[in-house]
């Protein structure tokens with residue numbers, strides 16, 4: 179099984195205590211992940227833009243404990259103890275324990291904060307789980323360093339520079355672990371375009387972890403902008419776990435999964451040629467299909483709000499009037515991500531301020547852009 183390569187050999191180093199801090203961004207899917215099998219395996223491949231400024235910063239401190247009986251950790255959000263976060267992290271630790279056998283040997287303090295407001299309706303699971311997975315990998319790196327140096331150097335041909343730790347393995351395993359925390363989190367470690375899920379036209383793509391999009395991308399997509407309009411800052415009406423489960427036995431599920439494969443195939447040429455008209459068609463169709471799946475599941479949900487529709491209609495009108503290439507995408511909620519090329523910044527920002535902000539809760543929105551992944555601080 180491919181997962182087995184993420185089970186480490188017995189650790190050779192011993193570490194008493196320490197701490198690592200990682201900042202990891204959110205991401206926005208262009209082709210959506212909606213529907214999963216057991217063990218966080220996606221039903222279809224997805225592709226996302228990594229964001230730049232919407233990030234979670236997580237400091238993980240660890241100290242050896244004198245027993246190995248179970249997981250021991252405390253979680254803080256903005257310095258406030260958050261016991262209600264613990265069950266999700268406990269589940270995450272259970273899922274990844276076989277891949278990180280040191281988890282029960284330490285007490286952990288997880289201190290986390292987001293650059294976006296917690297109650298903004300922006301999911302922090304992608305940035306949060308990827309930041310935590312990276313912190314855990316930094317610990318593993320300390321525990322295996324000498325071991326991996328040996329195996330890496332024997333595998334390298336003469337003349338290759340010896341690395342102290344295989345960076346590709348580090349990122350790949352961190353993405354693999356992040357996926358087990360939250361599927362979309364495996365797309366947050368690197369940038370600027372990440373594919374997760376096996377796709378026949380994308381060599382190296384995998385259901386187990388995200389990979390960098392390997393093909394040519396037209397310069398029109400450089401520094402692509404994402405303004406997130408906060409239409410509804412409330413708690414999610416439907417958790418993603420419940421949402422994904424609604425795809426089991428969904429009458430249109432199989433067709434939807436096929437569509438995601440073909441959308442991703444089409445995007446390969448679109449991204450290469452910089453064909454923004456066709457980019458818009460795929461991205462907006464994906465957003466509406468995601469919501470269509472929710473509206474046609476049993477039970478059914480409408481996660482868009484009236485203001486979501488107002489914004490979509492305004493974007494369509496603006497495009498018709500001006501020839502702009504601005505478009506929208508949606509998450510599993512009411513907020514709208516407004517996507518546009520950098521050279522349209524001025525006119526689209528004016529349009530957003532004059533015509534769209536009125537539909538945001540308390541006039542709140544977040545200006546972000548495509549980014550390049552997580553950083554060790």
Ligand code: DP6
Nearest residue numbers: 207210211360361362418419509510
């Ligand atoms: C609509 O990654 O939040 O944002 O694996 O259950 O944690 P879990 O789900 P999650 O689902 C995200 C779904 C989405 C689309 C996407 O990001 O691809």
